[in-house]
Amino acid sequence: MDFLYFCNLKEIFMAKTISVFLATLLLAASCTEQVQSGRETIDYVLSIAGSPDSPEHSLLAGKSKLTPDGDIYIMGSPESCALLGESFKECDRFDNVRARRTPDGLKDFSGETFSLMCDPEYTPYAEFANTAGSRSMRELMARMAVASLDDKCNVSIYDLEGNAPKRPAKMIILSDPWMLLDGKFDIDTLFALTSCKVPVISPQELLFDAVFGGDKKYFNIGLMCDSLYSGTGVYEELFRQKVAQHGLMEAKYFEAATPQDTLHRLASFLDAYIESGRTEPLDVLLVDDWSVDQKDLLDELALIRDYSKEESMRYGKTVAPDFTVICSSGLTMGTCYLQLRQSSLFTHRIALPELKSYTLRPLPGGSLLQFLMIPSENVQN
Numbered sequence: 001m002d003f004l005y006f007c008n009l010k011e012i013f014m015a016k017t018i019s020v021f022l023a024t025l026l027l028a029a030s031c032t033e034q035v036q037s038g039r040e041t042i043d044y045v046l047s048i049a050g051s052p053d054s055p056e057h058s059l060l061a062g063k064s065k066l067t068p069d070g071d072i073y074i075m076g077s078p079e080s081c082a083l084l085g086e087s088f089k090e091c092d093r094f095d096n097v098r099a100r101r102t103p104d105g106l107k108d109f110s111g112e113t114f115s116l117m118c119d120p121e122y123t124p125y126a127e128f129a130n131t132a133g134s135r136s137m138r139e140l141m142a143r144m145a146v147a148s149l150d151d152k153c154n155v156s157i158y159d160l161e162g163n164a165p166k167r168p169a170k171m172i173i174l175s176d177p178w179m180l181l182d183g184k185f186d187i188d189t190l191f192a193l194t195s196c197k198v199p200v201i202s203p204q205e206l207l208f209d210a211v212f213g214g215d216k217k218y219f220n221i222g223l224m225c226d227s228l229y230s231g232t233g234v235y236e237e238l239f240r241q242k243v244a245q246h247g248l249m250e251a252k253y254f255e256a257a258t259p260q261d262t263l264h265r266l267a268s269f270l271d272a273y274i275e276s277g278r279t280e281p282l283d284v285l286l287v288d289d290w291s292v293d294q295k296d297l298l299d300e301l302a303l304i305r306d307y308s309k310e311e312s313m314r315y316g317k318t319v320a321p322d323f324t325v326i327c328s329s330g331l332t333m334g335t336c337y338l339q340l341r342q343s344s345l346f347t348h349r350i351a352l353p354e355l356k357s358y359t360l361r362p363l364p365g366g367s368l369l370q371f372l373m374i375p376s377e378n379v380q381n
Helices: 002-037 043-049 055-061 078-090 125-132 134-149 177-181 184-193 203-212 234-245 265-275 294-304 310-318 328-342
Strands: 071-076 113-118 169-174 220-225 252-257 282-288 319-327 354-362 371-375
Touching: 043 055, 043 134, 043 184, 055 134, 071 078, 071 134, 078 113, 078 328, 078 354, 113 134, 125 134, 125 177, 134 169, 134 184, 134 371, 169 328, 177 203, 177 234, 203 234, 203 282, 203 319, 203 328, 220 234, 220 265, 234 252, 252 265, 265 282, 265 294, 265 310, 282 294, 282 328, 294 310, 294 319, 310 319, 319 328
Parallel strands: 071 113, 071 169, 113 354, 220 252, 220 282, 282 319
Antiparallel strands: 354 371
């Protein structure tokens, strides 16, 4: 019996030693990649990745194989979460039998639950990043991602331990451009170091990659976005990073808030472009505002290209012959649909898409970045 007990202790010791060794290798590889990319991850990520016995590491490592049971989480401000959630709920862009890009009268995400992780505490993120600092913003994003993977949340502001069950995330969507600028890199690094396979999707990343990542390159780019973000510099910085990443030269960028005139949004945007003094034709218009209908913009574009219309005389020279409009909404919903299908992650429940909502509240007596995740119907104002 003593001999067997000794052997079991030896096996346990060796298993832990190997586990720590592998974690060390992963961290070393991560550090090498960070040096090569010129960017380092945050201490919170390294702490979890280097602690294989921690609850957070075990939680993340448990997502190395995904199942259809989880929810699709949308993170960000209450307003952006609601807008994206409703768009996904009503989405019908695909033939659900053949996955062709044509509506079939059925909701694309039938049977799925979208869990809205609404953050009224730290948003708008531009202000939080400026006051608390970029690294605090990055840690907050990583903590939110970890919380989405848990199968527990908080019943109320009085439940500090987390006693309410919830379904974990099988896909995460970051709704805010600041979450891409100051967050996604660290989430991706954390997931890679812990073998977590949950996909993390940023509409803004899809938008810029659609411009720079394909065979055709666009060099004079316009961007239409919500007035909350226009002029903050977040998109311009994302543009700069993507230009450097793809090694492009001479790319130009113009940004304006979504015009209030819903009938003439493209014309109003081009008016702003003309008034800025720019004269070279735009190659593409990127739209990161889910309240904007791409079809309406394309209908306006058709008028601009019609030489029998007055619009063609004023705006014809402001757009290139192959000018196109790309919306983050369509890219994101299409990417999520195809990833769920290709990874066999659809629930296949016969039901309409469902929305659930959680609200973040600061942990009483906790640090700045610690929060409770409470079902929104339980939140006390």
